[in-house]
Amino acid sequence: MNKKNLFLVMGILLISIILSLFILKGKIARIIDDHKVVLEVNGEQVTKREYKIRFNTLKENAIQFSSRTDILDQVFNGKTYRELLKDELFTILTEELLCLQEARRRNINLTKQEEEEIKKYIQELKANEEMRGYFNQYLRKIGSDENHFYRDLYKTRIINKLYSSITSKTTVSDSEIVNYYNTNKNQFKKRKIMDIFLKVENEEEDARKREIANKIVSELKKGENFEKLVKKYSEDDSASITKGIIDYFRKGEKEAEYGSVFEEEVFKLAVGQISNVIKTVKGYHIVKVLDEKYMPLDEVKEEIQSKLMKQKKDEVFRLYIENLKKSSKINVYKDRIKDL
Known part of the structure; x- marks a missing residue:
């Protein structure tokens, strides 16, 4: 190997050593930092x-x-x-x-x-x-x-x-359960509604269905019968059987199916009141609240007990x-x- 090639090889080797040391130094610094x-x-x-x-x-x-x-x-x-x-x-x-x-x-x-x-x-x-x-x-x-x-x-x-x-010794008394039920009755409210549903399957349909929904609201404000408009417009597959009625449900039970916005709007209304247009991931809804009732204490006692038990245990542990x-x-x- 001539002197020129030897210097070239040594130069490359030196650069490699310097780069390796630089990389090693970086790794060591990261390890120390970690x-x-x-x-x-x-x-x-x-x-x-x-x-x-x-x-x-x-x-x-x-x-x-x-x-x-x-x-x-x-x-x-x-x-x-x-x-x-x-x-x-x-x-x-x-x-x-x-x-x-x-x-x-x-x-x-x-x-x-x-x-x-x-x-x-x-x-x-x-x-x-x-x-x-x-x-x-x-x-x-x-x-x-x-x-x-x-x-x-x-x-x-x-x-x-x-x-x-x-938290093993934590208990919940019957009086605590009754008190919670009486002071939080809205949690156990159920609504029965009638729903006009317009299905939206793509963006092209959206504007047209929104226009129809607004038209329905206008007709309702003029005194048109809600049930009649359900039969005329609703695209719910089961509308012909249920007449647009969604039977009693409490807040949270329809969230997976219709979304939280739908439930929020429904539970804002009074019995007999009709909503404005409600947009959900599936389309547009106009609903009328037909009735409401409260779940009896016996039906929700275990639920309340479980909730209060967790709250009390969490507080004891905290x-x-x-x-x-x-x-x-x-x-x-x-x-x-x-x-x-």
Whole structure:
């Protein structure tokens, strides 16, 4: 090899070494950064990597729930949603550590069967190729892995067992149930309505159906019979049998079928009143409230008992956690997560 080629090879080798060192330096810096302590609770630490995984989880949930990729930059009460999430996560992680510490003190552990249930759940997530792809993609997106996912589920089950232990003596009396029923009767109101429905299957139909709906409202205001217009216009497949009548339902029971806007409008009306045009995902509705009634206490007693029991248990557990906080040493290092 001549001197010129030797210098060329040595130059390439030197550049490769420099690039490798640069990449290695970056990896080492990331590892060091990931191991920074961002939270300490009674001597137990949460690293930045753990915080990042949980933050990414909250972030993805917020984006999915709001359907807005810019949700983290929105301002609420003077703070961006990003900052609110960071603050909330410190609270979540603090309370989680306190619960796990208390569970250890009480010798609360998972049985072998409970551990196997977690493993089985993960295996079911990976049962077919498509689901496995979504699962792995989700883990990569939040910076996690399967072992970390297992540990999170494990911790959740432990905390649930602690919750059950702390709240096991909580009771709800009959008088509390009666009082709740009497002061919240609107929750148990049912409406019977007659509905004129115009189906919209594509954008081209929308304007035409909206025009027909407005025409129907005009006819009703002039005194036209509602039932007659049901027969004339309604496109509900069962309209010919039910005469447009949707039998008694309470708020929440028709949300999956018609949407929350439909129910909100229906329950705003008085008996005998006719709505304006209501737009839903399926089309346009004009409804008339025929009757209303309240569900009897006996019918909703178990529902109320379950609701009050959860409320009371949650409050007992919340107060328990607050007392743990008061007797604990908690250090938060917010400056170490500024870049998230």
